[in-house]
Amino acid sequence: MLLRLATRLLWPARCAACNAFVPEDKAFCQDCELSVSELEQACHGCGLPNTNDGRGGGRRCHGCRDKPMPFSRVWTVLAYGGATTQAILHLKHGRRRHLARPLGALLAPAVAAAINSGVNALCPVPLHPRRLRQRGFNQALDLLRVAERLARRPAARPLVIPDGLRRIRDTPALGWESPASRRRIVDGAFAVRRPEWAEGRRILLVDDVMTTGATLAECTRVLLRAGAAEVEVVALARVC
Numbered sequence: 001m002l003l004r005l006a007t008r009l010l011w012p013a014r015c016a017a018c019n020a021f022v023p024e025d026k027a028f029c030q031d032c033e034l035s036v037s038e039l040e041q042a043c044h045g046c047g048l049p050n051t052n053d054g055r056g057g058g059r060r061c062h063g064c065r066d067k068p069m070p071f072s073r074v075w076t077v078l079a080y081g082g083a084t085t086q087a088i089l090h091l092k093h094g095r096r097r098h099l100a101r102p103l104g105a106l107l108a109p110a111v112a113a114a115i116n117s118g119v120n121a122l123c124p125v126p127l128h129p130r131r132l133r134q135r136g137f138n139q140a141l142d143l144l145r146v147a148e149r150l151a152r153r154p155a156a157r158p159l160v161i162p163d164g165l166r167r168i169r170d171t172p173a174l175g176w177e178s179p180a181s182r183r184r185i186v187d188g189a190f191a192v193r194r195p196e197w198a199e200g201r202r203i204l205l206v207d208d209v210m211t212t213g214a215t216l217a218e219c220t221r222v223l224l225r226a227g228a229a230e231v232e233v234v235a236l237a238r239v240c
């Protein structure tokens with residue numbers, strides 16, 4: 001308790017986007033929150049807002065029914081943009097690693113839902129070792145650790161496999177590449193560190209941002225080849 005109080009005095013809660021003071025349980029200030037958009041009706045196949053009218057569409061959009069991605073379920077929390085983008089950029093490039101706490105808390109309900117639906121291993125999308133050295137941490141792992149702690153029953157054993165995957169090739173930032181060239185760029189970029197851990201598991205892959213899904217799809221293919229029973233993915237933000 002004392003330690004918590006001390007931490008709070010040293011680092012009072014700040015808005016993850018604009019750095020204004022906020023109540024301790026808030027990630028964003030009121031102004032920034034106006035630009036944060038939750039993806040409540042997202043498609044289970046691609047994580048994008050689902051524009052189906054529900055007639056025969058179920059929880060998947062038309063695109064996903066025609067051409068499904070390799071993962072069996074996508075959980076997305078926020079639309080990329082506005083204060084959400086600011087917060088993620090501060091976390092990744094602004095040396096504000098502590099933002100993983102409020103942002104990871106936003107991810108927790110999706111992680112809890114995935115665990116309740118039978119996921120039994122959680123694994124972050126890895127950074128290439130060179131990028132990890134530059135940044136000092138993998139933001140996806142930080143977000144995952146916070147979310148998992150909040151999502152897991154206290155007595156349950158931890159489900160995080162921090163180094164389940166590794167990035168064997170450093171890929172350039174995917175920027176504005178087309179979907180086809182994104183897939184080419186990430187092809188062969190990942191490997192399973194020890195295939196035994198993945199075998200028969202229902203895995204939840206975690207990343208901060210899902211753009212087209214090329215990176216998550218490639219990681220999924222690698223895990224399925226290693227014997228994973230099923231792979232679901234969760235991203236804090238989805239580029240829409």
Ligand SMILES: [Zn+2]
Nearest residue numbers: 015018029032
């Ligand atoms: Zn703000």
Ligand SMILES: [Zn+2]
Nearest residue numbers: 043046061064
């Ligand atoms: Zn879809």
